[in-house]
Structure formats: C-alpha cells, structure tokens
Amino acid sequence: MMMHEAFTRGVFLSLEGLDGSGKTTLLSHVRRWIEELGYPVRVIREPGGTPLGERIRELLLDPGLAPMDPWSEVCLYVASQVQQAREVVMPCLKQGVWVLADRFRDATVAYQGWGRGLGAERVKDLQDLVLGSLFPHLTLLLDCDVAVAWNRVARRPGFRDRLEQETRHFMEKVRQGYLELARNHPQRFVVIDAAQPLLEVLQNVTAALERARPRLVSGDASEI
Ligand SMILES: Nc1ncnc2c1ncn2[C@@H]1O[C@H](COP(=O)(O)OP(=O)(O)OP(=O)(O)O)[C@@H](O)[C@H]1O
Numbered sequence: 001m002m003m004h005e006a007f008t009r010g011v012f013l014s015l016e017g018l019d020g021s022g023k024t025t026l027l028s029h030v031r032r033w034i035e036e037l038g039y040p041v042r043v044i045r046e047p048g049g050t051p052l053g054e055r056i057r058e059l060l061l062d063p064g065l066a067p068m069d070p071w072s073e074v075c076l077y078v079a080s081q082v083q084q085a086r087e088v089v090m091p092c093l094k095q096g097v098w099v100l101a102d103r104f105r106d107a108t109v110a111y112q113g114w115g116r117g118l119g120a121e122r123v124k125d126l127q128d129l130v131l132g133s134l135f136p137h138l139t140l141l142l143d144c145d146v147a148v149a150w151n152r153v154a155r156r157p158g159f160r161d162r163l164e165q166e167t168r169h170f171m172e173k174v175r176q177g178y179l180e181l182a183r184n185h186p187q188r189f190v191v192i193d194a195a196q197p198l199l200e201v202l203q204n205v206t207a208a209l210e211r212a213r214p215r216l217v218s219g220d221a222s223e224i
C-alpha cells in the first residue's frame, strides 16, 4: 500500500514543539474538542505506539547506547513512524477515526534535521520515501522561548541536568527548524504562543481549532 493513495475519512492532527512547550498538557484539551464534535479519536505518541515502536523508544532513550550516530537515530525514529502509520494511523483514518499525535514526522525534521544539523531536506526525503505524503492535516506548533520551555522541564521530578550552553544552542536550532517548517507550510501549521499562561494557550488552541474546523470536517482535509 502506498500511503498517499489510501482514501482517508478521519482527520489527522498533531501537536509539535520543544520539550516542555506543553504538548502533553494540551493533548486532553484537543481530545475533548474532537469528542465534543462527535468523532472518535485515537491518541498516539512518537516514538512508540506499536510493539516495535515502543521497543524503538527504549533504544532511543537508553543512555547505554549513546552516543548514537545521528543517522542511526533518524532511521530509528522514522522506523517507528512508518510502523505506527501502517498499524495505527492509516487504519484509523480509513475508519473515520481521528488521530491526535503528540509529535509526528515534523519533530524529526526539527530535531535531527535542524538540531543535529543533518539537513531538513535530507530528513524529509527519507520520510517521503517511506511515509509518502502522510502528513497531519493540521499541526499546532507550540512555540516559546527555549528558556521558558526548559524551566518547565526542570520542574519535573527526577530532573538533574542544567541547561548547558550546548543544549541551549541545540534547542534554539530545533525551535528555528519548527518555525521554518511552519513558514513553509502555512496551510497546515498554526503557530501558538506557548509562553502565555495555560488558560490563554488553551483559548488560542480552541480558536485555532474552530478556525480550521470547516476545512477539517468538510472532507477537504485530505487534499492538503
Ligand atoms: N502555558 C503554560 N504555562 C505554564 N506551565 C505550563 C504551560 N503549559 C504547560 N505547562 C507545564 O509545563 C510542564 C511541561 O509541559 P508538558 O509536559 O505538557 O510539555 P511537553 O511539550 O509534553 O514536553 P515533552 O516534549 O518533554 O514531553 C508541565 O509541568 C506543564 O504543567
């Protein structure tokens, strides 16, 4: 099956942004919005979501395997994405189930393409090869200052690191990569200011979803 040939009825949404930008926090809000429209929804995360994907996630997070070659890293991320696309995303969309992703393919372009410096185009080429034109119909990019995102991560239990200069530089590149993606795909991306208090972020996310709703539910979504 070529993924882009499959007829889809469900809608595919993704949340993207730096670690600590608020993706997981907003997930339940977006989920509720979809459910209130009356659609079934499946929430996914990357990497993970399938037996193979969860094993890949363990490999990627295992400090014993570091440092991993950045291309090995990309291949593992993309392997998880393609597995989840075939096992979960495409079957759900075909059945009219909406899919809500806590990160999908854009994160690999931002983190590995920009952050690790492999090149956004090369990472996208690899993804195109295996994922075809399977993109979310709408991507909410939670954008904020690196320091803001980092301070939120630092409050987590068990957090031990401090924001080294190198890490900050890496995160800056990732942020710029995300913003560049949004500029290149203005139809698909909505950039949300994630530095605001949660209530305001929630309101802006709802407003963005409401603006996109006619397009998403009309069946035009799959043409983007
Ligand atoms: N707008 C906000 N204002 C203040 N705190 C926030 C806001 N959004 C999220 N937080 C808090 O910041 C922390 C990180 O948020 P969250 O876990 O949702 O980020 P994330 O994008 O999922 O990060 P990761 O990529 O590491 O999983 C949480 O403790 C959350 O409660």
Ligand SMILES: [Mg+2]
Binding pocket: 023, 024, 025, 102
């Ligand atoms: Mg999260």
